[in-house]
Amino acid sequence: MMSGFNLYKYSSPATFYALAGRLIPWFYGAAALLGAAGLYVSFFLAPTDFQQSEAYRIIFIHVPAAWMSMFIYIVMAGWAALGLAFNTRLSFMMASALAPTGAMLTFVSLWTGALWGKPTWGAWWVWDARLTSELILFFLYLGFMALQAAIDDPRRADRAGALIALVGVVNVPIIYFSVKWWNTLHQGASVSLTKAPSMAAVMLAGMLVMALAVWMYAIAAALSRVRCIILERERNSQWVAQMLEAEE
Amino acid sequence: MNAISALLRRELTLAMRRRGDVLTVLFFFVIVASLFPLGVGPEPKLLRLMGGGVVWVAALLAAMLSLGRLFAADYADGTLEQLILTPTPPVAWITGKILAHWLVSGVPLILMAPVLGIQFGLSGAELAVLMSSLLLGTPVLSLIGAIGAALTLGLRGGGVLVSLLVLPLYIPVLIFGAGAVDGAISGLGSEAHLSLLGGILILAFMLTPWAVAAALRISIE
Known part of the structure; x- marks a missing residue:
């Protein structure tokens, strides 16, 4: 056995609850510092674009949100797979904790994309391959959350959500390429993001x-949410009762 | 193989005893497709361009509507539990059930599609492409839909939930199915679209029964 530090210890909701509590301030702090630095660079240091003038600055929000929205879906599916394979409750909780943040970022990237598209392309929305697949990703997040919300039994909700997340992640490349080919076959792409x-x-x-x-x-955000989920699921367990007593 | 054919026979007998269910889905398909000309106007040129897409969207909605029948009745009377307890591998009888569902709800749509296509002014060759694209695409709708139907067994508002889960996954089929008809109309050819649909069908046929088996186990336990 490993002596001293044992990583598996944190697959238990009780120990992970405490660990998450200690980590959250650090991640929020890092987010605030990096956000401040990033916004300073993007609004004061970055030069004005000579074609798109100031409107281009929205990419500093738009592109990170779009990147993270896709990345979070993959991470979510990874947690789901881990949960189905090893039957660890915490993995399912992490998957459901990530979904709202992912959906929010998908929405942010669609919204900021529309705000950028109006001055640059002259349209709030075009059926470009990337926009359309981002919209479909948003639907996939909504489907995952709606399925989990509809099931009362937490065990079934966890597993059903995990399965639909995995089915979604298998489908994402198929959807992306079908939308891409649909777009290029229908009409010549009037706007291209790739030749930036x-x-x-x-x-x-x-x-x-x-x-x-x-x-x-x-x-x-995911860690804060997973703490709430842990408390909700474990409300009848001894460690929660002890912790609440200690806090009082 | 024996189990598949036995289940197929049972499902088809049940469907024949309740012909109303089959016809409802078929008429839904016809009505949705007929609403589009009333909505966008009777301009023949426009309708010809839209025809393939409209028939495909109507087929998607009709297929989704019929998903409730796939497992719900067997779940309610306990047959599904008995099926899971049999020594037959679940993938076998699930494939049989999905096949039966396609024969009952998909095939009528394929046979009805040319009538709707004529209403939209499609020519003979284009109707043939429409039918072949539906022939390759509707089994995929039944296969993918079965995952959604299995996951939402016995849930409140299951019907709306299935649409939220399944419709985004139907998008590739819609794109290539409607694209095949478009290709035939514009003269670009539809072989590429039909090949891709065939590829999706093979992939779905291989993978989805396993996912459905896992989903049923999650929903039943």
């Missing part, structure tokens, strides 16, 4: 720092 002019190093740096900030925020 080479980006100034400062802009890229701002975007990366913002992406890190969003990442840290997502971890902190």
Whole structure:
């Protein structure tokens, strides 16, 4: 057996609850610091784009949100797979804790994309492959959350949600390519995001720092939410009763 | 194999005894497709361009509507539990059930589609493409839909929930199915779309029965 530090210890909700409580301030702190630095870079240091003028600055929110929305879905499916494989309750709780943050970021990226599209393309919405697949990703998040909300038995809700997350993650590449080909076959792409002019190093740096900030925020938010889920599920257990007594 | 054919026979007999269910889905398909010309106007050129897509969207909705029948009755009277307890591997009888569901709800749509296609002004060759795309695509709808039907067994508002779960997953089938008809109309050819639909069908046929088996186990236990 491993002596001293044992990672498996934290697969128990009781110990993870305490660990998450200690980690959350650090992640929120990192999110705040990186966010402040990133916003400073993006609004004060990054130069004005000569084609899109100031409107382009929305990418500093838009691109990190879009990246994280996709990344979180994969992480969520990973937790779901872990839960189904090893039957660990905490993995399912992490998957359901990540879903609302992922859905929120998907919505943010769609919303900011519309705000950017109006001045740049002259339209709030175009049926571009990326926009459409991001919209479908939003639907997948909603389906996951709706399924879990409809099931009262937590064990069934966990497993059903995990299965639909896995089915979704298998389908995401198929959906992405079908939408991409649909778009190129229907009409010549009137706007292309892929042929972006080479980006100034400062802009890229701002975007990366913002992406890190969003990442840290997502971890902190998921940990806070998982703590609530743990308390709710374990409300009848002894350690919760002891903890509440100690706090009083 | 024996189990599949026995289950297939049982399902088909049950469907024949309750013909109303089958016809309801078929008429739903016809009505939805007929609503579009009333909504967008009778311009023949526009309708011809839209035809393939409209028939496909109507097929998607009709297939989704029929999903409730797949497991619900057997779940309610306990047959499903008995089926799970049999030594036959679940994947076998689930494949049989899905096949029966497709024969009862998918095949009538394929046979009805040319009538709707004519209403939208599609020509003979285009109707043939529409039918072949439906022939390849509707089994996928039954296969993927079975996952949603199994996961939502016995839940409140199961019908609406199934649509939320399943419709996003139907999108590739819709794109390639309607794309095949589009290709035939514009003269670009529809082989690529039909091949992709066939590929999706093979993939779905291989993978979904396992997912349905897992979903049923989750819902029953």
